[in-house]
Amino acid sequence: MLTIRDVHKSYGDVQALRGVTLECARGEILALLGPNGAGKSTTVGVATGLLAPDSGSVELLGVGSPRLARVRRHLGVAPQSIAVYEDLSAAENLRFFGRMYRLPASVLRDREAMLLDRVGLTHRAGDPVQHYSGGMKRRLNLAIALIHDPEVVLLDEPTAGVDPQSRNAILELVRELGDEGKAVVYSTHYMEEAQRISDRVAILDHGRVMATGAVDELISAHGGDTRVRRDSPAGTETVQTKDPLPTLAGMLAEPETLAIHVDRPDLEAVFLNLTGRSLRDT
Amino acid sequence: MSPVLSIALKDLRLMLRDRPGLLFTVLFPLLFGLFFGAIYADSATGERRPLAVALTVEAAEDPGWAEDFARALESNPRLDVRRLPDPGATDGALRSGAVLAELRVPAEFGEWFEAVGMRERGAPVLRFGPGALAETELLRGLVSGALHETLLRSFSERDATERRRRALLDLADEASTPASEALSLRGAAAAIQSLRGNAEGDRVAGLAIEVREGSLEPGAGRPRNSFAITFPQAIMWAVLGCAATFAVSLVGERATGTLTRLRLMPIRSAQILAGKGLACASVSFCVSLAFVGLGHGFFGVRPVSYPVLVLALVVVSFAFAGLMMLLAVLGRSKTSPGQLAWGVILIMAITGGGMLPLFFMPDWLVGISHFSPVKWGIFAIEAGIWREATPGDLMLSLGVLLTIGCGGFVVGAKAFVLSERFAND
Numbered sequence: 184m185l186t187i188r189d190v191h192k193s194y195g196d197v198q199a200l201r202g203v204t205l206e207c208a209r210g211e212i213l214a215l216l217g218p219n220g221a222g223k224s225t226t227v228g229v230a231t232g233l234l235a236p237d238s239g240s241v242e243l244l245g246v247g248s249p250r251l252a253r254v255r256r257h258l259g260v261a262p263q264s265i266a267v268y269e270d271l272s273a274a275e276n277l278r279f280f281g282r283m284y285r286l287p288a289s290v291l292r293d294r295e296a297m298l299l300d301r302v303g304l305t306h307r308a309g310d311p312v313q314h315y316s317g318g319m320k321r322r323l324n325l326a327i328a329l330i331h332d333p334e335v336v337l338l339d340e341p342t343a344g345v346d347p348q349s350r351n352a353i354l355e356l357v358r359e360l361g362d363e364g365k366a367v368v369y370s371t372h373y374m375e376e377a378q379r380i381s382d383r384v385a386i387l388d389h390g391r392v393m394a395t396g397a398v399d400e401l402i403s404a405h406g407g408d409t410r411v412r413r414d415s416p417a418g419t420e421t422v423q424t425k426d427p428l429p430t431l432a433g434m435l436a437e438p439e440t441l442a443i444h445v446d447r448p449d450l451e452a453v454f455l456n457l458t459g460r461s462l463r464d465t
Numbered sequence: 466m467s468p469v470l471s472i473a474l475k476d477l478r479l480m481l482r483d484r485p486g487l488l489f490t491v492l493f494p495l496l497f498g499l500f501f502g503a504i505y506a507d508s509a510t511g512e513r514r515p516l517a518v519a520l521t522v523e524a525a526e527d528p529g530w531a532e533d534f535a536r537a538l539e540s541n542p543r544l545d546v547r548r549l550p551d552p553g554a555t556d557g558a559l560r561s562g563a564v565l566a567e568l569r570v571p572a573e574f575g576e577w578f579e580a581v582g583m584r585e586r587g588a589p590v591l592r593f594g595p596g597a598l599a600e601t602e603l604l605r606g607l608v609s610g611a612l613h614e615t616l617l618r619s620f621s622e623r624d625a626t627e628r629r630r631r632a633l634l635d636l637a638d639e640a641s642t643p644a645s646e647a648l649s650l651r652g653a654a655a656a657i658q659s660l661r662g663n664a665e666g667d668r669v670a671g672l673a674i675e676v677r678e679g680s681l682e683p684g685a686g687r688p689r690n691s692f693a694i695t696f697p698q699a700i701m702w703a704v705l706g707c708a709a710t711f712a713v714s715l716v717g718e719r720a721t722g723t724l725t726r727l728r729l730m731p732i733r734s735a736q737i738l739a740g741k742g743l744a745c746a747s748v749s750f751c752v753s754l755a756f757v758g759l760g761h762g763f764f765g766v767r768p769v770s771y772p773v774l775v776l777a778l779v780v781v782s783f784a785f786a787g788l789m790m791l792l793a794v795l796g797r798s799k800t801s802p803g804q805l806a807w808g809v810i811l812i813m814a815i816t817g818g819g820m821l822p823l824f825f826m827p828d829w830l831v832g833i834s835h836f837s838p839v840k841w842g843i844f845a846i847e848a849g850i851w852r853e854a855t856p857g858d859l860m861l862s863l864g865v866l867l868t869i870g871c872g873g874f875v876v877g878a879k880a881f882v883l884s885e886r887f888a889n890d
Binding site for chain 1: 466467468471475478479482483721722723725726727728729730731732733
């Protein structure tokens with residue numbers, strides 16, 4: 184559905200993207216995971232057609248580049264900034280952006296009602312957006328991206344600055360989009376989100392794709408061993424192993440075991456092993 | 466619904482919800498028009514408040530001519546002649562500004578008058594107060610005019626003419642009169658005698674000296690009142706306010722990210738700008754029409770041609786919407802387009818007659834005004850309200866405005882596309 188092929192992009196002397204190649208298929212949620220400055224937003228910008236790559240190509244649905252207006256019809260984007268008209272209500276925002284896609288009035292009406300319900304804003308649909316909380320604005324931001332039922336959806340850090348309840352709602356909705364058969368590219372620097380909802384993760388750092396794959400694959404290939412720690416009166420014993428079960432059984436059989444901790448590798452460990460830096464340190 | 470129309474409707478809705486902005490766009494121009502209309506109330510149609518003059522007529526044996534002269538002054542609607550009960554209070558009235566000047570008619574005025582001003586004593590004396598600055602020449606003219614009016618009227622009365630003839634002869638016979646002057650006086654007396662030649666009854670045919678007033682054809686229009694002058698200016702300010710508001714709104718969209726969102730839609734950048742331009746022109750036109758209605762209903766502003774006025778408003782709205790599109794895309798920071806827009810607008814307004822009417826301005830500034838779209842806009846609107854401009858004059862102003870509008874659209878749209886292309890690069 185979305186193909187990004189060997190894209191390079193520079194801002195003056197700063198190389199933001201260095202040969203990024205990605206694909207996102209129908210029904211797949213591809214997470215772009217990386218710290219701030221890794222190139223996630225630039226990748227999204229190139230994928231949406233807002234930015235022209237220095238080299239490489241972007242193709243949507245096999246039809247053409249998203250820099251063409253007719254191709255953008257198939258694309259839904261929730262930008263990182265909350266891009267809504269605060270003096271208008273949620274319903275008015277949805278209606279206005281729906282008209283940009285020339286949706287018939289009846290279709291627009293139905294989709295407006297459905298999306299407001301889906302993002303939990305029906306009860307506040309008539310209120311000006313300036314009176315909404317940050318989480319509500321984020322949900323509206325997402326709803327606008329879906330007003331025309333696009334086949335490809337790009338979400339640039341859609342949970343930035345929102346409360347846990349809204350974050351949960353957004354993540355649930357994103358998962359549903361994948362289940363509905365849409366190709367979803369989800370940019371985030373939260374490892375937990377990528378692990379929770381994505382089918383595949385692309386790890387970005389300094390404009391390069393360090394690794395791509397399913398979460399389990401990445402952890403298995405790059406996450407390192409599982410650490411099993413046993414606390415006893417004599418001290419702490421740590422064992423690193425790829426197969427923790429036998430180690431665990433052995434430790435449980437030991438006398439005077441006070442506690443056992445199992446640290447399974449996660450995407451944080453993957454990033455650390457690939458880049459030498461922690462995801463949170465950058 | 467087309468994207469351009471949707472964007473225009475969205476902008477109109479946002480503008481209606483921006484109360485402070487709406488007040489500035491609508492209320493400020495209206496207050497401008499009403500305020501200056503009230504100030505210029507006397508100047509616009511040539512009607513002025515009568516000039517207050519204290520009149521002192523000294524007692525004389527035969528006050529006939531003095532009273533005739535006084536009546537000529539009092540009958541002039543441009544003079545407010547006051548005979549102060551206490552002539553000694555005149556100085557105080559002059560200093561306080563209660564009166565602008567004092568006219569003193571001496572006791573010898575009758576003899577001086579009959580001698581056609583040839584006697585040394587008896588001429589009326591005009592004294593000005595410290596507050597009479599611009600009015601001095603006007604007062605001199607009005608007083609002299611009354612004097613000449615009295616003099617001319619006196620030539621149409623047989624007895625008065627005879628007395629004048631005798632007065633001149635008596636003056637010529639006086640020992641103190643030099644011989645050459647006596648000769649002139651006798652000549653003047655003889656001329657008066659010849660004027661009496663065709664007398665019938667008690668009156669002779671007077672000298673009929675008239676100043677006739679002509680008219681300018683075409684374009685004979687004059688503003689009906691001061692508001693006819695200031696309402697076109699007010700309309701112009703409303704249009705300028707709309708243009709600036711929409712220019713700034715584009716900056717706001719860039720700052721909030723909604724412009725980015727619009728660029729992600731399946732529409733062209735030029736369509737975004739066209740939608741905003743349509744909203745700007747619509748608001749300008751509607752506010753202008755509202756002002757015309759207000760002026761017609763409450764302030765006596767009666768357009769001489771509604772078709773011309775509507776055409777002018779359409780073209781003016783279009784022109785400044787186009788100008789807005791150009792101003793909106795200039796500058797890269799969040800604040801510079803707004804500052805630039807207002808700076809350009811103020812310069813155009815000052816040089817184009819948006820602050821003070823052009824007829825108040827020096828010639829060099831009138832020359833500069835030809836380069837200001839505000840001047841052409843005000844002219845076009847005035848053509849519909851009072852000016853009765855020739856078709857040629859009207860077409861010139863509309864042509865200039867259309868050129869500005871089209872140029873602004875084309876250049877602004879191209880600049881917008883280029884600026885957005887480089888915005889995120």
